[in-house]
Amino acid sequence: MARSIHAYVRGNTAKFYEWLAESDAGRNLPQGPPVWICGDCHLGNLGPLADEAGRVAVQIRDLDQSVIGNPAHDLIRLGLSLASAARGSALPGVATARMIEQMVDGYEAALAGDWDGAPEPEIVRSIRRRALGRRWKHLAKERLADVTPKIPLGRKFWALDEKERAAIEALIGEAPVRRMILSLNARDEEDEVTLVDAAYWVKGCSSLGRLRYAVLVAIGDPDGGTLALVDLKEAVPAVAPAAPGAKLPRDDAKRVVAGARALSPHLGGRMQAARLLGKPVVVRELLPQDLKIEVEQFTKRQAIAAARYLANVVGRAHARQMDAGMQEAWRATLRDYHGGGLEAPSWLWNGVVELMARHEAGYLDYCRRYALEEA
Numbered sequence: 001m002a003r004s005i006h007a008y009v010r011g012n013t014a015k016f017y018e019w020l021a022e023s024d025a026g027r028n029l030p031q032g033p034p035v036w037i038c039g040d041c042h043l044g045n046l047g048p049l050a051d052e053a054g055r056v057a058v059q060i061r062d063l064d065q066s067v068i069g070n071p072a073h074d075l076i077r078l079g080l081s082l083a084s085a086a087r088g089s090a091l092p093g094v095a096t097a098r099m100i101e102q103m104v105d106g107y108e109a110a111l112a113g114d115w116d117g118a119p120e121p122e123i124v125r126s127i128r129r130r131a132l133g134r135r136w137k138h139l140a141k142e143r144l145a146d147v148t149p150k151i152p153l154g155r156k157f158w159a160l161d162e163k164e165r166a167a168i169e170a171l172i173g174e175a176p177v178r179r180m181i182l183s184l185n186a187r188d189e190e191d192e193v194t195l196v197d198a199a200y201w202v203k204g205c206s207s208l209g210r211l212r213y214a215v216l217v218a219i220g221d222p223d224g225g226t227l228a229l230v231d232l233k234e235a236v237p238a239v240a241p242a243a244p245g246a247k248l249p250r251d252d253a254k255r256v257v258a259g260a261r262a263l264s265p266h267l268g269g270r271m272q273a274a275r276l277l278g279k280p281v282v283v284r285e286l287l288p289q290d291l292k293i294e295v296e297q298f299t300k301r302q303a304i305a306a307a308r309y310l311a312n313v314v315g316r317a318h319a320r321q322m323d324a325g326m327q328e329a330w331r332a333t334l335r336d337y338h339g340g341g342l343e344a345p346s347w348l349w350n351g352v353v354e355l356m357a358r359h360e361a362g363y364l365d366y367c368r369r370y371a372l373e374e375a
Contacts, residue, residue, distance in 0.1 A: 110318075214230075
């Protein structure tokens with residue numbers, strides 16, 4: 001999180017909602033229809049995903065914070081993320097203003113049913129093309145550093161105790177988890193699913209103090225079958241605010257899976273809620289085609305095109321949950337808050353500006369504490 005202001009924004013979801021609630025922007029958000037929202041809709045949580053048949057589309061990749069809530073929260077979170085990425089790319093403030101304008105236009109186009117209203121920018125197209133050409137060997141080398149059927153212990157992967165390994169082996173044998181694994185890539189539903197290796201996965205903020213495991217399984221013959229890499233991730237309560245009266249699953253793993261199926265069908269169809277060591281976990285197989293949009297440096301043209309396209313992707317995720325009347329009512333609300341011309345809506349622009357200031361101050365204070373601890 002100390003690497004850049006953008007990394008700090010990505011890793012600081014709880015602070016985002018805390019600061020939003022304290023801000024004028026939070027009090028002036030338009031109220032959209034209660035639908036499933038991502039809850040943590042930043043740039044890195046969008047990217048190419050494969051469905052059960054291997055088809056690839058750009059959708060939302062991480063639904064840990066998904067709740068039935070106000071879709072405006074996803075818009076302002078995405079706007080803040082794009083603004084921080086623009087700042088990290090040393091783009092002028094005019095570029096950020098244009099990005100926010102294009103975000104709203106792309107999002108409203110999706111609500112109007114124009115899912116092609118935001119051309120895919122080259123920076124996204126190149127990532128999607130790379131995803132289409134990836135196979136198991138690419139995933140294995142990227143995640144495991146090798147294609148051999150073994151998870152290498154070290155900085156990223158830690159050894160399990162006997163209790164953990166036994167619990168994971170039992171989980172992989174459960175019928176719903178087995179069916180989920182065998183549903184991908186036209187596998188034979190009669191095949192065996194056998195645990196080959198497993199390790200605790202040290203993976204950023206999502207593994208701090210939580211269950212997180214990488215599990216290597218064999219499909220079919222345990223000694224010569226197809227290998228698959230399964231991610232087991234503890235589901236924790238969301239910090240994103242739910243809409244008043246929203247009926248969410250009490251089990252956090254079931255909440256995450258329900259959100260994924262509503263917002264990101266390619267991913268939701270590959271996930272299963274389960275229990276491991278008494279805690280809710282989300283089980284999903286990682287596929288070679290799953291990539292995140294990571295951009296070290298944006299040009300002004302790339303940033304503006306990406307803002308429109310990614311907001312259109314988020315708009316599609318929201319719109320597919322609404323009937324025509326709800327879509328039009330939400331568009332009308334956004335237009336009422338928009339003002340005239342191409343200028344960015346004041347609630348979104350003011351919110352991004354206020355939150356950028358808070359995050360900038362929080363980031364510098366965080367870096368100071370980090371430096372002192374390092375010293």
